[in-house]
Amino acid sequence: MPSEAQSHVLEFPGGYTRSVGPVIGRFLSELRDGRLVGVRTAGGRVLVPPSEYDPANGEPVTGEFVEVGPIGTVQTWSWVPRPLKSHPLDRPFAWALIRPDGADTALLHALDLGVFDEGADPPRFLKTGMRVRPKYRVERTGAIGDIECFVPEVTMINAPTRLEYRLQGGRALDRFLEGISEGRILGHRCGVCGEVIVPMKGLCPRDGVPTSEEVELPDTGTVTTFAVNNLPDPRAPEVPFVSAYILLDGAGLPMLALVAGIPADQVRMGMRVKAVWRPENEWGRTMANIRWFAPIEEPDVPFDAIKDYV
């Protein structure tokens, strides 16, 4: 990102001891109330931050204010590995051009990705198209700094963002089931801890960051812990049946599945298993494509190697 754009954001808030005019004034007043608004141009575009004149043709704007965001999309970004004193954050962050949903323009702001090591590289999940939301200060004064920074959309799972979080999870699960419908097991590698999460959820449960790097895993794994069930289950071959946490080879988290092909009292922690798939012509977008996991002829994995996954 050009440095010209960076200086723009620094001078935009400015302190505003002078009159800001009705358009910017409205924008800042709404900001103080925790809302992002843009102004509609005569041509129908929504400008954020608003200006009194349409930069495209110099015509006055309509004066119709439109609430936008709060969620937005990163259009471009520039990583700041060593923030200066004058920067809004005291740890590595990105300057990002963010287009709030419903706006036709983007605003420049700091994007906090939870990176604390000075000099660190940008996290791999920082990408154009990333969904972010503003983090408002509790005490607001009517300045662009009322937004402390933007943060990745899915890392906040408190009530107001719950819906978006589920949508993200839904997309990842959709993709996972698409893989399953082709006989492939897909996971996401976390850009922070490097672990592969399967089935992928769109975020790392350990780090709370969004995940998108797809990794295909084999259908073999290790039983980390299990339960013997004596109540009939429509998915199970017979009673008693075994449900187990299975750590697929290469995965960083175990997944829950049935284990069959062995008497329930012979299932053990560390046992090596492989997925038993239904016939291909019965495959759909469902986990039922994998009937269960069955033991394979490999030595058990020592408990020490799986103790962190039980």
Ligand SMILES: [Zn+2]
């Ligand atoms: Zn992680």
